[in-house]
Amino acid sequence: MTFRRVLVANRGEIAVRIIRACRESGIESVAVFSDADADAPHVYAADRSVRIGPASPAESYLSISAVIGAARSAGADAVHPGYGFLSENPAFARACEAAGCTFIGPPGDVIERMGSKIAARELMVSAGVPVVPGVTPGDQSDTGIAAAVVQVGYPALVKASAGGGGKGMRVLRDEQAGRELIPAARREAVTAFGDGTLYVERLVDQPRHVEIQVFCDNHGDAVHLFERECSIQRRHQKVIEESPSPGLTPKLRQAMGAAAVAAAQVAGYRNAGTIEFLLEGTGDAASFYFLEMNTRLQVEHPVTEAVTGVDLVQAQLVVAAGGALPWSQEHLTQRGHAIELRVYAEDPATGFLPQAGPLLVYREPQGPGIRIDSGVREGGVIPVDYDPLLAKLTVTAESRPAAINRAIAALRAFVVLGIRTNIPFLGHVLDHPDFRAGRLHTGFIDQHLARLLATPDPPDEALAAAATGRPSVRAPSVAGSPAAGDPWATLRRWGR
Amino acid sequence: MTFRRVLVANRGEIAVRIIRACRESGIESVAVFSDADADAPHVYAADRSVRIGPASPAESYLSISAVIGAARSAGADAVHPGYGFLSENPAFARACEAAGCTFIGPPGDVIERMGSKIAARELMVSAGVPVVPGVTPGDQSDTGIAAAVVQVGYPALVKASAGGGGKGMRVLRDEQAGRELIPAARREAVTAFGDGTLYVERLVDQPRHVEIQVFCDNHGDAVHLFERECSIQRRHQKVIEESPSPGLTPKLRQAMGAAAVAAAQVAGYRNAGTIEFLLEGTGDAASFYFLEMNTRLQVEHPVTEAVTGVDLVQAQLVVAAGGALPWSQEHLTQRGHAIELRVYAEDPATGFLPQAGPLLVYREPQGPGIRIDSGVREGGVIPVDYDPLLAKLTVTAESRPAAINRAIAALRAFVVLGIRTNIPFLGHVLDHPDFRAGRLHTGFIDQHLARLLATPDPPDEALAAAATGRPSVRAPSVAGSPAAGDPWATLRRWGR
Amino acid sequence: MGDAATLGTLSVGQQTFVLRRGDREYRVDVGDDGTVTVDGGSTLTVRSMGDGEVRVRGGAEVSAWSAAAGDTRWVYVGGEVFEFEVAREGRSRAPGAARGSLSAPMPASVVRVEVAPGDRVRKGDALVVLEAMKMELPVRAPADGIVAA
């Protein structure tokens, strides 16, 4: 069985990615769009498209009723949530099924269970998967939290039980800090997740973030597709991911892969998912601890596709339709080295502040070993309403040094003007001696920030180009064919 | 040891490809260009560039003295010839070495030996590599050739001993045909290669063209990198190549790989080369015959890079500089399926006549599993002087059916206007039931030509776009920055 | 791609093109509201995206790309390329006061302005003379009309 028509409940590069997979699988695709995205690339890429509301995410991409309404009106028999937005919302998964659409992902109760740090941790402990020493204090008062901190030992991490993405997370290095930071963490948890329950765990200093891709079908089979090293983060969000991890021994890789499959199986998992681990120490003696499970396709899935040669999104479509996993564990291989760079509209110099504005010039690199996933085009405008991810640049080469050199060359051919991006910053990270040496940890960017932000003085060539280049302002088209009526002057958009 | 500065003695996509490999290997690149190519992409891609003459190939890219002069003046310590032009010219290889530049390829005498069909065949017979029954008549008169044809049996092939690329090749199906075709073949051989010696062999009917990539270093090591199926040809030139071959059993693959390595070793081969075979029959019982050796990088090398995960051009740089082969045979793997499509400026409807003209619109596809090697840009003009290859589209996927679907989707996103190309034609080939079924042979295009050329009537959408689209004539830029002097009006090109 | 420069607006009516491909001719009527009909068939709506891409909505909405070179119109849609010759164009069916606009075929310098606002012009009159690529190129009125202020 295969789907006939899949609604893609997302926008940007991941929507384009999923639409392509549908097309190559012979499945019709339906895009949804807010008013800010009426002419966005994902809308043009799809076979058809449905407006779901105004720019505000709450009224469009986060609105379960709007998305379900679109799926019904378009006659979709399945919904792919992408990542972010409604992808880890159990109510949405259930609403899809209630509307007669297959939700391409795990069952709602699995999303719910793994979405709670407390429940997920308990489940992992039951399956023998190592976890970071930690506790959810029964006494959630400031005093109760402070006592738990003393119990796990300093430095400790206090974070929202319901959350992710770094929101509501505080590092406590001494008792003094707790007085201010515990209430702050609780406030942020309430604001972000509507649940102020806090969780306390030992802080693993200079950890690596290494995650394992897993995939389970409806017939009891489960595999892992090796690791992704995701230690290069800013504001607790990944910006560079790679596979293999430069810090994993074969023995550790095997142990983590087995733990991830066990974790997925005890969770009753279905479809593509990721088990995130913290890694402490080096060599075979390194320890890994379950961090959390992402119950959806990851942003950084191209890294896994590059080294394993599989198409995770096409496999999601097969497995969600009831098909068997297309691979067995013993036939999966990890070959070469892949690095993904997330290109954001953000200003590294001001705390990576997201940027909005026009893409006056937007030229993507291309060539051997270069893959671009993007959802923008030159002349487009990056709206303020959404995540400022412009594109993912994934390079693949025979070795890690070759991949780094390829990535640097590709970044130098990635020209974006009109809006600040992290492209030069990413180049500085790749070229840092510690990055080249594989000395990675989640504090890498903070540790090396001054050097990574350093920008050379402009060469004379830059000034010459600045003084002589032409304006690139893209205006609405008002020119018709020569000596012909010009419909464009009056028709720039029709109602949808 | 590694090179410091490599001169790339070529143009177009292959020059860009080699320049990228140099950059990623930390080697400076020097482009050469004729007057027709002063602003070509390969010139901009290189670290520096040298003009070598007027548009005429004989006075530029085929001029040994011009290229060697450029290598000297640029201080290059190595020369990469690419394919075509001087790449299989033994005198050029020797001239490079005489000028103190390493020729990135095999020694001149190996090129010479393998360039002669007669000498190459004798060498193969001595190494036990199977060859097509055939003979170079000692009596090269019309009567002598006709007698040899009778000896090998009809249908027979008469071709230039010195040549390649289908020039001077004639199929004789009966005695009558010989009277006209033998002198014609000789005349064409003289014109094309300056040598009228003819070779007669049995024609393998409906053969497949399957070739094996080999690689040898200076330390006695040699490997093969599996096969490429190149049966889809027009005018005896390949247009679609893939790996694995849909017609090869594992046993046959192993036998052909071993024969190719034996052939390369008996030839004293160095660097990247290709052994072309004709394949007759199916299954383990199929026979393969040595056809010829290409003593250079092939156009279709990306197919091998895709399935093996290696970088052949970077390996060429390493091995030419005296380094060891970066791979051992047992670690090389063939994974997934890759298809290369050669996008030519040519008109399939008029015998694939090469086309020249402006690229009014030129938009390349991109996305997962899509690689483009190109040497043109929108607004550029395809000159009449050179091979009309615009780009190579290489797709990689988990399986052959998935690769075909991906290739069709990519072709539909490859927009070229202003000059006729074979893009729609390639799509028709991929979608043909016999192609999907893997029923390939070198006469595939001729056999199915009528169906492959069929073009649908234009849909109303096409007529609407034709009537309302805007002119895309690209004029020399005459606009400056607002309210500023405009240097562009007066300076479009400076002397070089 | 070089955008054509719109040099002014003229009052023109609906445009009719006759496009030829092989031995077939197609009549394409283009309204000033972006609607198009082919051989009097059902109505399509078109929008140019400014870089050669044209969004066409008949049944579903699809992307096409088009480019002009002399009288040839190149179109790419659905994986196929079509070349049309413009057999006739610019005939005003409705001589009323619908507004169109007139554009220069390429970026160019204005050498002379031949008309003033309010002038009545006839189809074929030179309106503006441009210079580009060392040639003077008159831009002529595609239809009778009045030069807008």
Next chain:
Amino acid sequence: MGDAATLGTLSVGQQTFVLRRGDREYRVDVGDDGTVTVDGGSTLTVRSMGDGEVRVRGGAEVSAWSAAAGDTRWVYVGGEVFEFEVAREGRSRAPGAARGSLSAPMPASVVRVEVAPGDRVRKGDALVVLEAMKMELPVRAPADGIVAA
């Protein structure tokens, strides 16, 4: 990208720009022959490729990309992005008769032509009024000069 439309030619002299980045200012002199000097240093030669790319030859020849948004000039070269503010521009150093050209900031319709060939104009005078995006945009003379025929 939308090319700006060159609407006419003016007699202007060599241009001097003062570009600011952080607390540093750079003086850039642009000759009408495509030569550029920065802070009176050695001469570079520049060519625009028409799509944002600029080829700059100082020592080796390199590609840069530039774009303007208001007074901001964005430049990409060698993997780094630079933003400059135009502190001063268009000062004519040589008041002679070198020809430059004047361009509209975006494709637009001409609403009014304010000058005629032969008119003497002063820097800042409106030459042409354009309409784009429902706004009237005067195009002003960047320097004193005479409107060419």
